Amino acid sequence: MSEPFAVIDGRTLPAEYRALLRPGDAVSDHQGREQFLPRFFYAVESWEQARETKLTAHFTLSELMSVDCREAPLLLRQFPHYVPCAVSILARYLEEFRARAEAAVMIAVNGGYRSPAHQLSRGSSPHLWAAAANIYRIGGTWLDNARSIERYGRVAESIGQEIFVKPFGNNPGETDDHLHLDLGHLLCVPASMRGNEGSRPAS
């Protein structure tokens, strides 16, 4: 990606944005372990810009930031939108996944980055880091059964051990109507922001 976006330290945003994005704040996962939310964001000025920005050969930024009306109104309706910088790394993994799957990969709405204020955001989901993707269809195959989810899950895992795939099932931590893959809690600190990343967030 050729750096078309301004990189923003989320802690410098207006209070109403900070309240929703919670840049650098600690959140607990389901085991009570503390994780720190992303602090550095790309400022996306419009949907046109997001659609025209190819993060890789086959993935535009818009695919990885599309959310529905469950997002907080301010973040849904008002530009700029703020997307964690890790989204560009996620896109590179998805491009690799696409190559290995040998078919187009469809990222779902709400299936890329979701803010902590999104109604589907719970705990420390890697979607809050822009480090996860929910995939409903690959080529002509719907990923809504054990066979297809497990098949493409193995393809994703073949990329490297840093890829996590949720197993098939309908219990918490499992999926039965899409493939979830993620890179864990991936924090990206762009060069222009080096030196800031060590400071703890204000409470």
Added chain:
Amino acid sequence: MGLDEIIFGASKPCLLESPIRKFAFFPLPDRSLRMAEPQLLRKIQLIAEKAKLGEIAVAFRDFESNEEFSHCGDRWFHAASTFKAALLFALFKAAEGGRVHLDDQLHIRNRFVSIAGGGIFRVERNRDGDSVVHQRIGRSMTLLDLAGVMITRSSNLATNLLLDLLSLDFVRTTLEEAGVAGVEVRRGVEDLAAHDLGINNEATAKGLLRLFRLFLDTEGALSENHRQQALEILFAQEFGSMLPARLPDGVRVAHKTGEISTHCHDAGIVFPTNRRPYVIAIMTGTLPETENRAKAVAEISAAVFHHLQGKRCERESADE
């Protein structure tokens, strides 16, 4: 288990004395209306007998003559898809309250949590009246588009998505605040675990009248802009084999059908070309193998139409 229990569940149809006692499951008409509209009532009964309908309820409210009619209008039925009109109303109320925006996008996902025990269920594609929403799984549609396909093609998936978004509590509270007694929304479509526990969406003919009246300008339940939008969706109903089927050309009907194996209903607002509208609900309970039940509803709809047109002619003659 007796046949009536199979057909009607817990409800107990009252037996009618001659002349239609032979039709054992035919319920007793409301006393006042039996006296007021004997000819229309008899016609309804004959149509029901001929079609072997197990149970019939008819109610209407005419805004030209102010005539009201109810035949078993308080009897509860499985609502089938007629309850989707209640969801339409609740959606527009949510939009008026700023809870949602009708042009907002909603993620299309076919995965729902049962109200009975929290199990997961899906809407079977081959049992849904519409495939458009299924093709959008993983993507999104606007709330207005979902509302449209929920009514015009009776999409079960669109219905569950909207119910999930609005919440059952909100829909029920909205109906209660609007004074819609007689329509009970209790669960999403194809929540079989809830069905097995006897938790179903139910309605009475009078309840559906109350609901559809909310889409008329006389009620002030919705802002004019939203009311018109909602009405246009109801006008665009694609299933036309019942209420509108035997009405004259030019008569517009804003309505919602409901058909499952044991029930066949249609309710809505009829706009004749030369007079003010009337609201009507026709609900039937039938054996699963009963044929021509939709035709019977269409015949009853036509009978009511001609009854009211006749009233108009009578009034015009009197005026002269």
